[in-house]
Amino acid sequence: MSLGxxxxxxxxxxxxxxxxxxxxxxxNAAITEPAWVRWLLIAIALGFLSLFLLLxxxxxxxxxxxxxxxxxxxxxxxxxAYSALKLTLLAAAIAVPLNLVFGVAxxxxxxxxxFRGKQLLISLIDLPFSxxxxxxxxxxxxxxxxxxxxxxxxxxxxxKVIFAVPGIALATIFVTFPFIARELIPLMQEQGxxxxxxxxxxxxxxxxTFWRVTLPNIKWGLLYGVLLCNARAFGEFGAVSxxxxxxxxxxxxxxxxxxxxxxxxxxxxxxAVASLLAGLALLTLLLKSILEWRYADQLAASRRH
Amino acid sequence: xxxxxxxxxxxxGFGLTLGITLSYLSLIVLIPxxxxxxxxxGLGFDGLLHxxxxxxxxxxxxxxxxxxxxxxxxxAFFGLFIAWVFVRYKFPGKxxxxxxxxxxxxxxxxxxxxxxxxLYATNxxxxxxxxxxxIQVAYSxxxxxxxxxxxxxxxxxxxxxxxxxxxxxxxxxxxATLGAGRWVTIRRVIFPTVLPALLTxxxxxxxxxxxxxxxxxxxxxxxxxxxxxxxxxxxxxxEEFDYAGATAIAAAxxxxxxxxxxxxxxxxxxxxRSAKR
Amino acid sequence: xxxxxxxxxxxxxxxPALAGVDLHIESGELIxxxxxxxxxxxxxxxxxxxxxxxxxxxxxxxATDATNLSVQExxxxxxxxxxxxxxxxxxxxxxxxxxxxxxxxxxxxxxxxxxxxxxLLELVQLKGLEKRYPSQLSGxxxxxxxxxxxxxxxxxxxLLDEPFxxxxxxxxxxxxxxxxxxxxxxxxxxxxxxxxxxxxxxxADRVVVMSKGRIEQVGTTAEVYEKPATPFVxxxxxxxxxxxxxxxxxxxxxxxxxxxTDTKLSGPVDVYVRPHDLRLVEPTSDGLDAQINFVxxxxxxxxxxxKLAYDDSKVDIELGHLDPMxxxxxxxxxxxxxxxxxxxxxxxxxxxxxxxxxxVPNAVPEQRGDRARG
Numbered sequence: 009m010s011l012g013x014x015x016x017x018x019x020x021x022x023x024x025x026x027x028x029x030x031x032x033x034x035x036n037a038a039i040t041e042p043a044w045v046r047w048l049l050i051a052i053a054l055g056f057l058s059l060f061l062l063l064x065x066x067x068x069x070x071x072x073x074x075x076x077x078x079x080x081x082x083x084x085x086x087x088x089a090y091s092a093l094k095l096t097l098l099a100a101a102i103a104v105p106l107n108l109v110f111g112v113a114x115x116x117x118x119x120x121x122x123f124r125g126k127q128l129l130i131s132l133i134d135l136p137f138s139x140x141x142x143x144x145x146x147x148x149x150x151x152x153x154x155x156x157x158x159x160x161x162x163x164x165x166x167x168k169v170i171f172a173v174p175g176i177a178l179a180t181i182f183v184t185f186p187f188i189a190r191e192l193i194p195l196m197q198e199q200g201x202x203x204x205x206x207x208x209x210x211x212x213x214x215x216x217t218f219w220r221v222t223l224p225n226i227k228w229g230l231l232y233g234v235l236l237c238n239a240r241a242f243g244e245f246g247a248v249s250x251x252x253x254x255x256x257x258x259x260x261x262x263x264x265x266x267x268x269x270x271x272x273x274x275x276x277x278x279x280a281v282a283s284l285l286a287g288l289a290l291l292t293l294l295l296k297s298i299l300e301w302r303y304a305d306q307l308a309a310s311r312r313h
Numbered sequence: 314x315x316x317x318x319x320x321x322x323x324x325x326g327f328g329l330t331l332g333i334t335l336s337y338l339s340l341i342v343l344i345p346x347x348x349x350x351x352x353x354x355g356l357g358f359d360g361l362l363h364x365x366x367x368x369x370x371x372x373x374x375x376x377x378x379x380x381x382x383x384x385x386x387x388x389a390f391f392g393l394f395i396a397w398v399f400v401r402y403k404f405p406g407k408x409x410x411x412x413x414x415x416x417x418x419x420x421x422x423x424x425x426x427x428x429x430x431x432l433y434a435t436n437x438x439x440x441x442x443x444x445x446x447x448i449q450v451a452y453s454x455x456x457x458x459x460x461x462x463x464x465x466x467x468x469x470x471x472x473x474x475x476x477x478x479x480x481x482x483x484x485x486x487x488x489a490t491l492g493a494g495r496w497v498t499i500r501r502v503i504f505p506t507v508l509p510a511l512l513t514x515x516x517x518x519x520x521x522x523x524x525x526x527x528x529x530x531x532x533x534x535x536x537x538x539x540x541x542x543x544x545x546x547x548x549x550x551x552e553e554f555d556y557a558g559a560t561a562i563a564a565a566x567x568x569x570x571x572x573x574x575x576x577x578x579x580x581x582x583x584x585x586r587s588a589k590r
Numbered sequence: 591x592x593x594x595x596x597x598x599x600x601x602x603x604x605x606p607a608l609a610g611v612d613l614h615i616e617s618g619e620l621i622x623x624x625x626x627x628x629x630x631x632x633x634x635x636x637x638x639x640x641x642x643x644x645x646x647x648x649x650x651x652x653a654t655d656a657t658n659l660s661v662q663e664x665x666x667x668x669x670x671x672x673x674x675x676x677x678x679x680x681x682x683x684x685x686x687x688x689x690x691x692x693x694x695x696x697x698x699x700x701x702x703x704x705x706x707x708x709x710l711l712e713l714v715q716l717k718g719l720e721k722r723y724p725s726q727l728s729g730x731x732x733x734x735x736x737x738x739x740x741x742x743x744x745x746x747x748x749l750l751d752e753p754f755x756x757x758x759x760x761x762x763x764x765x766x767x768x769x770x771x772x773x774x775x776x777x778x779x780x781x782x783x784x785x786x787x788x789x790x791x792x793x794a795d796r797v798v799v800m801s802k803g804r805i806e807q808v809g810t811t812a813e814v815y816e817k818p819a820t821p822f823v824x825x826x827x828x829x830x831x832x833x834x835x836x837x838x839x840x841x842x843x844x845x846x847x848x849x850x851t852d853t854k855l856s857g858p859v860d861v862y863v864r865p866h867d868l869r870l871v872e873p874t875s876d877g878l879d880a881q882i883n884f885v886x887x888x889x890x891x892x893x894x895x896x897k898l899a900y901d902d903s904k905v906d907i908e909l910g911h912l913d914p915m916x917x918x919x920x921x922x923x924x925x926x927x928x929x930x931x932x933x934x935x936x937x938x939x940x941x942x943x944x945x946x947x948x949x950v951p952n953a954v955p956e957q958r959g960d961r962a963r964g
Contacts, residue, residue: 143567147346292419489641
């Protein structure tokens with residue numbers, strides 16, 4: 009026995025806690041199932057996931073390459089595909105930054121202040137998630153379309169919204185509206201306001217406080233939200249379909265391009281373009297998982313697994 | 314209330330950020346959505362009934378809601394099951410499979426649509442196995458259910474997972490010391506704990522499935538009265554320049570969205586309450 | 591029911607949580623497992639309940655070998671530190687849970703379950719709360735419901751993990767007394783875990799002091815406090831001063847002071863002296879010269895820190911406020927100190943350190959698990 013209350017009591021030696029602290033460590037006979045039950049359940053779950061999730065993914069790539077690499081590359085190199093890609097990127101480039109600014113602003117006022125109607129505000133921010141994308145597209149047609157309220161005014165000034173880029177951007181914004189705010193609100197709620205108050209007492213201005221204290225704390229959560237927002241922006245179909253007008257080479261995004269090719273029975277080409285988006289989805293999942301594994305402590309609690 | 318005033322003073326930016334939030338929310342979401350109701354109310358009760366009461370619309374509503382309900386129930390079971398396996402057990406490849414659970418969120422719906430169609434078509438990998446048994450998935454209402462299940466799968470898993478992970482293991486141990494077997498513990502102690510989250514996840518899955526368009530139109534075959542979903546009808550009405558009809562259907566769907574949102578909120582409040590110590 | 595624990599071992603990863611524990615607990619006893627975080631006390635308690643499978647050894651309930659019985663078969667009442675009440679059940683349903691999960695034949699009727707629940711609620715003095723939910727109860731009430739729930743299965747033994755850990759000081763004291771009374775009433779063999787020595791000494795018939803997976807000492811509260819068997823026990827129970835001494839021909843030599851002992855040791859020794867056993871004596875008597883550095887008067891106690899003249903080390907002293915010597919005590923006062931009672935142990939390698947920091951026993955860090963859950 010080494011001497012000293014100081015060592016043994018005040019500073020507990022670096023030993024594991026008396027029993028498993030995390031859910032992964034539970035090897036407790038009392039609260040787990042027999043091994044054969046466990047493995048059976050695991051097998052069923054993985055079988056289901058493979059059949060239901062991985063198989064469609066495999067199908068995309070198989071179908072895309074069915075007619076060989078030549079057809080595949082031709083489909084991607086087609087001018088219409090290229091312009092669809094450009095438009096998709098453009099729509100995302102408009103929607104994501106705007107939703108980013110909104111997301112940060114909304115998270116800031118919701119998490120740093122108390123006010124009446126806060127819960128309602130949070131619910132309203134979530135609203136676009138439960139609205140059908142087709143309805144989202146429709147609402148803009150109603151406003152900006154030829155027979156819409158603002159349509160004639162815009163027509164007079166020669167501004168095209170519907171069947172043009174602004175409409176596509178608006179529809180994209182709508183469907184990706186909540187992503188970043190939703191990611192930031194729980195995260196900033198967990199972090200509280202202590203850091204900001206400390207910065208302010210040290211004489212930092214409001215903007216400096218945000219830039220140097222808040223932002224570093226939320227950067228990974230922000231990135232996570234941007235990632236999800238971006239993935240949806242690239243892939244949105246329903247809402248964009250309503251406002252786009254499907255003009256080849258002009259108002260077609262990649263998902264719409266896939267539809268056109270598919271309906272023309274150009275299956276290989278459709279799947280080739282689809283494989284591009286599927287690859288992007290896989291990249292999104294990879295980045296998302298990396299964020300979850302490496303920066304778990306800096307994401308909202310519900311993202312840690 | 315006094316603490317609220319102090320907080321306002323302590324941290325700047327309340328007016329600015331709330332201003333941005335409310336303006337943007339109103340411009341992008343609230344005012345456009347309100348427009349639908351304004352326009353729909355202009356149709357009058359008879360006008361609404363004329364559209365919504367037509368057999369084709371009714372059939373589509375029945376198909377959409379019925380399929381979404383089946384998809385949500387199916388996902389409630391499998392979602393809970395998958396969440397359980399991923400939270401409780403260790404196995405090789407867990408992280409990779411875990412990442413793939415979110416695939417339906419990340420994969421564009423059009424891609425999912427054509428992929429599912431090629432799988433379940435009578436000459437597809439799965440379809441060719443089912444056809445001899447007289448089961449036709451693609452171009453039938455069954456296809457609608459498959460697509461809806463696919464796109465809403467992650468909701469239940471992701472809502473239940475954190476609740477299951479945080480459930481105190483002491484509760485299970487307590488049940489065991491009181492003589493409860495494993496199955497009884499799962500049924501009477503664990504299940505009630507995750508029930509609110511399970512219902513929330515299912516409601517979210519249902520909401521998503523009802524509104525889904527992209528993945529379904531490829532696999533459904535879109536046969537009027539048989540496999541034509543409501544969102545597609547809105548588009549058809551728009552293409553026929555029947556704005557009144559499109560608005561009426563949209564208003565009906567929006568109303569449902571609000572009801573679902575309310576339900577989800579109530580369920581979430583319940584989840585939070587029951588998660589409290 | 592009496593409990594026999596034979597050479598029980600349990601290792602987590604490479605960390606021996608229980609390194610061979612032997613203990614016999616008499617039927618009807620109230621036993622405290624006392625020790626710091628990581629001492630293995632909770633592991634031992636959980637091993638008794640069957641919640642922690644053991645690597646080696648044997649656990650007997652009476653004559654029954656319980657080592658390989660499942661948790662369900664052991665019929666122990668276990669009260670968890672954070673109570674682990676089922677949040678979605680009423681108080682009555684919580685208490686009746688153990689009865690309601692019994693097999694068909696042995697399961698009491700619903701009415702009987704309810705009657706038992708109410709009866710137990712009365713026993714724990716919470717009559718009328720049966721329809722409440724756990725979230726509507728205070729910490730102390732939750733604790734009592736947890737106890738009632740554990741008692742409902744008519745357990746062979748009652749096991750409590752840090753039963754008062756999550757309560758505030760006042761409630762803690764009341765509950766302690768109440769638990770003692772309840773124990774007298776029910777007579778169930780009871781084992782509880784605590785890191786609070788005051789709690790252990792006040793409540794238990796016997797105290798088991800544990801450290802690093804081993805039992806350091808088992809004894810009545812008086813025994814462990816007054817005759818600590820090891821330096822660890824000396825350290826852990828109450829505050830203590832450590833002096834360097836020498837034993838020659840059965841006498842303890844402390845800088846010229848020679849004190850009679852009955853020790854069999856000889857040579858360099860560590861001398862453990864409780865602050866209240868360091869008496870102030872007249873300047874003419876034998877003793878160690880020291881100068882008072884600091885005086886603190888708290889209620890009936892006067893605590894002081896004195897610097898020993900011969901080696902400049904600091905010692906804690908403690909005397910009653912009515913002690914005539916206490917009145918004049920102030921920083922700078924020259925005093926003479928005489929150890930009237932002490933423990934001797936062969937010198938440890940570290941014993942060059944002459945003083946121990948003044949650690950208030952209650953300041954023992956809480957178990958890590960608690961804080962994480964906090």
